[in-house]
Amino acid sequence: MKKALITGITGQDGAYLSRLLIDKGYEVHGVVRRVALEDPEHRLWRLRPVMDKINLHSGSLESYASLFDVVEKIKPDECYHLGAQSFVSYSFEDEFSTISTNINGTHYMLSAIKNRAPKCKFYFAGSSEMFGQVREIPQKETTPFHPRSPYGISKVAGFELTRNYREAYGLFTCNGILFNHESPMRGYEFVTRKITSAVAKIKLGIAKELRLGNLDAKRDWGFAGDYCEAMHLMLQQDKPDDYVVATGETYTVKEFVDAAFRHAGLNWEDYVKIDEKFYRPSEVHELKGDASKAKKILGWQPKVNFEGLVKMMVDEDIKRLS
DSSP: OOEEEEETTTSHHHHHHHHHHHHTTOEEEEEEOHHHHHOHHHHSGGGGGGGGGEEEEEOOTTOHHHHHHHHHHHOOSEEEEOOSOOOHHHHHHTHHHHHHHHHHHHHHHHHHHHHHOTTOEEEEEEEGGGTOSOSSSSBOTTSOOOOOSHHHHHHHHHHHHHHHHHHHHOOOEEEEEEOOEEOTTSOTTSHHHHHHHHHHHHHTTSOSOEEESOSOOEEOOEEHHHHHHHHHHHTTSSSOOEEEEOOSOOEEHHHHHHHHHHHTTOOGGGTEEEOGGGSOSSOOOBOOBOOHHIIIIIOOOOOSOHHHHHHHHHHHHHHHHO
């Protein structure tokens, strides 16, 4: 039985990946902060359906010793490093902790694996935010990075660390450059979930308006469950490499808003207010991925389209609030 170690297991991607690996017969381990173990009702809610099938270990991305001990104990066959401070807007408010946690956490995991489980295959969760001020549309694996946020900068550093451990030490390390991927398990601070939960509240008479920032930003949105399949496929190849994972289609925030309200039988213009406090200090205007390499080498294809994703999220939020 293969053993997989997941950092960030309590997040959206960690929850979907856990289910995927359990279904494939893996022994699944996750690193969580002690505070999560002490408050499972609120902090481990995404993992409730699989709690009896996973093994959780106390650790912190800010503590090399704790990560070293977990890797030493488990000796995983595969490691999926998803843990990070991943909310872009917050990274502007606290750039020091974002950069410190994200870069050091990646470095600590790579070092622990190099020293205690060198045969372990390693996946790093890169991001389309690394492209930032894009040089070309669509973006592919060879597109230069120009990050526009502390979060994007930290992810570029993690990407380079991962590639360096592959080239310098011969480790099996892969970078997944994942474009925006959403689901009903997305955090409420992210714009997509903010939109769908507000639509549900307005539909049920709990709220009267939704405040948003830049409606013209274009993003390549896919379903998180599909993207976790791509992560797994990367570590099943004979050789490690880096892959863009995306749908290749872009929609504006306004189009996401329109689709969400329309699905609930509402007109978004009656409820949405623009609030400048939600604008970023430096905007990323259009992200669109070219996943041709992933499709050719991994045989990966997204299954859920844009409309299907929006409907899934709105329906789940209405169901949850009802």
